[in-house]
Amino acid sequence: MGLFDRHAGLLEAYRDVRTTGYDPFQIRMERVLSPTKAVINGRETLLVGTNNYFGLTFDPSCMEAAIEAIRAEGTGTTGSRIANGSYSEHVMLEKEIAEFYGKKHCMVFTTGYQANLGVISTLAGQGDFLLIDADSHASIYDACKMTQAEVVRFKHNDPASLEARLRRLGDKPGHRVVVLEGIYSMLGDSAPLREFVDVCKKHGAYVLVDEAHSLGSLGEHGRGLCEQAGVLDDCHFVVGTFSKTLGAIGGYCVSDDPDFDILRVTVRAYMFTASLPPSIVASVRQALRVVKARPELRTQLWDNVATLYDGLRAQGFTLGPEHGPVVGVHLPDRTTAIGFWRAMLDAGIYVNVAVPPATPNGVSLLRCSLCAVHTKEQLEHMVEVMTGIGRQFGVIPNQPPMRAAAGR
Amino acid sequence: MRTAHELTVENDGIVDTLIRTQTVSRAEVIAEICAHLEPYRTGEKPIAGDTVIAKDLTIDSLAIMDMVMELEDRFDVSIPMSVIAEIHTVDQLADTIRELRAEG
Numbered sequence A: 001m002g003l004f005d006r007h008a009g010l011l012e013a014y015r016d017v018r019t020t021g022y023d024p025f026q027i028r029m030e031r032v033l034s035p036t037k038a039v040i041n042g043r044e045t046l047l048v049g050t051n052n053y054f055g056l057t058f059d060p061s062c063m064e065a066a067i068e069a070i071r072a073e074g075t076g077t078t079g080s081r082i083a084n085g086s087y088s089e090h091v092m093l094e095k096e097i098a099e100f101y102g103k104k105h106c107m108v109f110t111t112g113y114q115a116n117l118g119v120i121s122t123l124a125g126q127g128d129f130l131l132i133d134a135d136s137h138a139s140i141y142d143a144c145k146m147t148q149a150e151v152v153r154f155k156h157n158d159p160a161s162l163e164a165r166l167r168r169l170g171d172k173p174g175h176r177v178v179v180l181e182g183i184y185s186m187l188g189d190s191a192p193l194r195e196f197v198d199v200c201k202k203h204g205a206y207v208l209v210d211e212a213h214s215l216g217s218l219g220e221h222g223r224g225l226c227e228q229a230g231v232l233d234d235c236h237f238v239v240g241t242f243s244k245t246l247g248a249i250g251g252y253c254v255s256d257d258p259d260f261d262i263l264r265v266t267v268r269a270y271m272f273t274a275s276l277p278p279s280i281v282a283s284v285r286q287a288l289r290v291v292k293a294r295p296e297l298r299t300q301l302w303d304n305v306a307t308l309y310d311g312l313r314a315q316g317f318t319l320g321p322e323h324g325p326v327v328g329v330h331l332p333d334r335t336t337a338i339g340f341w342r343a344m345l346d347a348g349i350y351v352n353v354a355v356p357p358a359t360p361n362g363v364s365l366l367r368c369s370l371c372a373v374h375t376k377e378q379l380e381h382m383v384e385v386m387t388g389i390g391r392q393f394g395v396i397p398n399q400p401p402m403r404a405a406a407g408r
Numbered sequence B: 001m002r003t004a005h006e007l008t009v010e011n012d013g014i015v016d017t018l019i020r021t022q023t024v025s026r027a028e029v030i031a032e033i034c035a036h037l038e039p040y041r042t043g044e045k046p047i048a049g050d051t052v053i054a055k056d057l058t059i060d061s062l063a064i065m066d067m068v069m070e071l072e073d074r075f076d077v078s079i080p081m082s083v084i085a086e087i088h089t090v091d092q093l094a095d096t097i098r099e100l101r102a103e104g
């Protein structure tokens, strides 16, 4: 018996994946050229799977801010905020994010994963109830493993399913904390947040929304689904990440709760890991300014979503339920998904491949994520390439289906 | 005057009471679980009370949790994830559901 025997099933599946040629989990970007281009396998490749929604990784103002910060304050903080203290910039970043949301408090974490892990597992404790959407991100599931609270899942994006579970709790003592996501990371669909908030209000439950994929992309000011649905005041905690729209790394949580700061000495994922380095804090502060100053990036992103989503749909692909900065393309099984993914890479287009157990309901997907700075030509080319491969694999008809059926 | 909203809530309540007061036999719960598990059966051996769900069948952990969600709604109970983790056999799942119903 070896230590790795329990992973035998996974090892076998992984071996299968690798026999198709490239290993989708070990892709090497030999050189990254821009938010939308990299050299992979010696070939210039279009990137449509990097969550770089506004293309800010190469924004000159963000890059300059980071470089300046390194010159001024060095490369790293070499410790946590409670041990080594905060840099002024950490505090300013927190103030700016709180202001962005119009909330009183903000805590910044070293990753979004840690923000969810730490905040969710700490907010709901012994005797409390944590209610999570069935399609929640791994960081939320991992928080559930750490909490002392009772955890119950409800059906994805189904307020009635949540309500049934809150109702069954009856008048049992204990807080209820409901965890939702603005945009779900695999299929790009949004939560019916207003309906969820109504249910939570009726049952006195706290609401936490993870806006990882919706920061920047949703809402008049890019604050996310909470803003778009007009329920920012009713969402007690908003979590997010700097690793997608803001083009860096890190996570945050904002709240109006007057005692919020107690989390700084109770959340272990905050207390026992090094804080963000000055360069990251500086580029994130600048990226947030760009998000505020350039709403046209949001418009461009959604125009690009429409080009890809409507283009694929018109050819007969089965997609996620609605337009979103993530476009999930359903494929019949794991082998087809990996073969399709590889054919796309050979054609110079990089997307993500998502297969069970990482996907909801055991589906196999190509997961595309759009960028405001993709051009219409690039995306039309992508639709063409995917149509060719899709016909070859027999996953779409050889003729586009009737227009009426393709409309949205 | 009552609003439509309040009426709905009250109707909900009546339905709940109806579901809850109906007793379900152990055999009924087991039959329902077995029906959900049937697609994951391997070989000839029928699914029974002593079937070890994650081991004797081809169902993965996520699909088990999804099945539990269906059973929760069918029998109007909520089974915490930590409790699901401790359940191995069909019998144990059925007993958990019946105990939770009795508590509710």
Ligand SMILES: Cc1ncc(COP(=O)(O)O)c(C=O)c1O
Pocket: A111, A112, A113, A114, A116, A137, A139, A181, A185, A210, A212, A213, A241, A242, A243, A249, A250, A251
């Ligand atoms: C919904 C969701 N929440 C949280 C995270 C974690 O973010 P980070 O990359 O900052 O750890 C991600 C990204 O992986 C995500 O998709």
